[in-house]
Amino acid sequence: SSPGLSVTAKLINGGVAGLVGVTCVFPIDLAKTRLQNQHCNDIYKGMIDCLMKTARAEGFLGMYRGAAVNLTLVTPEKAIKLAANDFFRQLLMEDGGQRNLKMEMLAGCGAGMCQVLVTCPMEMLKIQLQDAGRWAVRHQGPASALSSSVSYTTGLAPAHQRPSATLIARELLRTHGLAGLYKGLGATLLRDIPFSIIYFPLFANLNNLGLNELTGKASFAHSFMSGCVAGSVAATAVTPLDVLKTRIQTLKKGLDEEVYSGIIDCARKLWIQEGPSAFMKGAGCRALVIAPLFGIAQGVYFIGIGERILKSFE
Numbered sequence: 001s002s003p004g005l006s007v008t009a010k011l012i013n014g015g016v017a018g019l020v021g022v023t024c025v026f027p028i029d030l031a032k033t034r035l036q037n038q039h040c041n042d043i044y045k046g047m048i049d050c051l052m053k054t055a056r057a058e059g060f061l062g063m064y065r066g067a068a069v070n071l072t073l074v075t076p077e078k079a080i081k082l083a084a085n086d087f088f089r090q091l092l093m094e095d096g097g098q099r100n101l102k103m104e105m106l107a108g109c110g111a112g113m114c115q116v117l118v119t120c121p122m123e124m125l126k127i128q129l130q131d132a133g134r135w136a137v138r139h140q141g142p143a144s145a146l147s148s149s150v151s152y153t154t155g156l157a158p159a160h161q162r163p164s165a166t167l168i169a170r171e172l173l174r175t176h177g178l179a180g181l182y183k184g185l186g187a188t189l190l191r192d193i194p195f196s197i198i199y200f201p202l203f204a205n206l207n208n209l210g211l212n213e214l215t216g217k218a219s220f221a222h223s224f225m226s227g228c229v230a231g232s233v234a235a236t237a238v239t240p241l242d243v244l245k246t247r248i249q250t251l252k253k254g255l256d257e258e259v260y261s262g263i264i265d266c267a268r269k270l271w272i273q274e275g276p277s278a279f280m281k282g283a284g285c286r287a288l289v290i291a292p293l294f295g296i297a298q299g300v301y302f303i304g305i306g307e308r309i310l311k312s313f314e
Contacts, residue, residue, distance in 0.1 A: 010086065011079040011307030016305050017297035018074035024296070026070065027051055027063035031131040032285035036246040039257055039274065043134065060132050066129030069165045073122040077115055085111035085200050104201035112196030113189065115177045120188045121181040124172075125165045126248045132163055187245035187263050195238045203230035203298065213216050218301065224299040231294030232287035239286055240279035241281060243270070 020050035031050040034043075044050035054062050093100055137276075172180030203226050210222030218226070244266050253259055258273070260266035268279050 006081060006307075006310070009304070009310055010083050010301075012306030013301045013307055014082040014297070015075035016299040018078035019071060021293040021296040022067065022074050022301065025292055026067045027054075028285050029289045030054065030063055030065060032282040032289060033127055034134045034286060035282040036243045037131055037134060037250055047288075054133055064260055065133060066126040067163070069122060069125045069129065073118055077118040077122060080118060081111050081115040081196070082297070082301065084114040085196070101201055103125070104204055105197045108198075108200035109193050109194035112193040113182035115196075116185065116188050116192055119192060120185050121169075123188065123245070124181055124249050125168055127246060128163060128168050128251055128289050129165060131250055131252065137286065140146045183251075184245050184249040187248050187266075188240065190263065191238050191241040191245050194241070195234045198237055199230050199234035199294070202233060203227060203294070206230055207298070220299055220302055223302045224295045227298030228291040228295035232291040235286045235290035236283050239281075239283040242286060243279055243281050246282075260313055294299055 028047065028051075031044075031047045031054075034050055034054075035047065038044060044053065051063060058065070085107055088110035089104065092103040092107055110274035169181065172183075176183075206229060207218050207223055210218035210226070212218065244263055247258075247266050247270070248260050248263065258269050258270065
């Protein structure tokens with residue numbers, strides 16, 4: 001990202017990247033949430049199995065459950081993340097030319113901390129909506145079977161009603177105030193900060209390998225691939241923290257499912273009951289989701305869609 005790029009252009013780039021990315025990979029993200037939430041492998045054997053069962057039980061659109069929340073909030077989230085990373089990089093690396101890994105990691109850390117403002121409530125709502133269909137598959141029965149599972153701990157509407165983001169958000173705010181929407185904030189920070197610390201410096205250094213002497217930029221393909229590689233490495237590395245976050249943020253529990261009082265409690269129960277492998281649940285899905293998301297984001301950033309849109313208004 002060039003220092004001369006206006007904030008508006010950066011925000012447009014981040015927004016476009018987010019919308020395109022989420023639309024492409026949302027079903028895989030849905031599979032990730034459902035795989036991470038199943039306590040034994042009784043429903044889904046893996047990603048493909050999960051997507052097939054979801055499509056059968058809920059139709060094609062069922063795979064996009066919770067996508068509206070993401071599409072609404074991904075623009076501000078990506079915008080904050082990309083703009084914050086640039087801001088901290090410029091702040092911490094005054095001379096610009098000198099690559100400094102420590103400072104790059106600090107900048108990534110700053111970006112991770114800023115984006116949580118939007119990420120936490122977004123993921124909180126998205127997870128409830130994505131997980132709702134797991135019950136239908138689990139019970140394979142009509143609405144009456146669904147009521148055997150505990151309704152949302154917030155005392156939401158009957159379980160057989162299709163939950164909506166607005167309904168869940170309103171109910172959480174009414175019962176728990178703002179804190180309800182920020183449930184799992186600690187786990188989200190624990191996941192997003194290491195992710196950004198790994199991702200941004202890794203991307204910058206990979207991307208640097210393909211810089212063109214004349215333009216001072218890497219080619220689109222090189223940026224896209226750098227984004228994909230850095231994204232999947234960072235995503236796989238923080239999967240255990242993502243599993244904890246998903247479990248903590250899932251409000252609706254089956255009669256046989258644990259309730260967690262916090263990160264340490266969740267990690268302990270997961271380790272004892274499901275073994276160390278449970279911490280890597282959905283790792284493949286996560287790498288598959290994050291790689292194109294960041295590849296697309298970096299690609300859009302480098303094509304400079306934002307600048308083109310702004311130019312057309314001049």
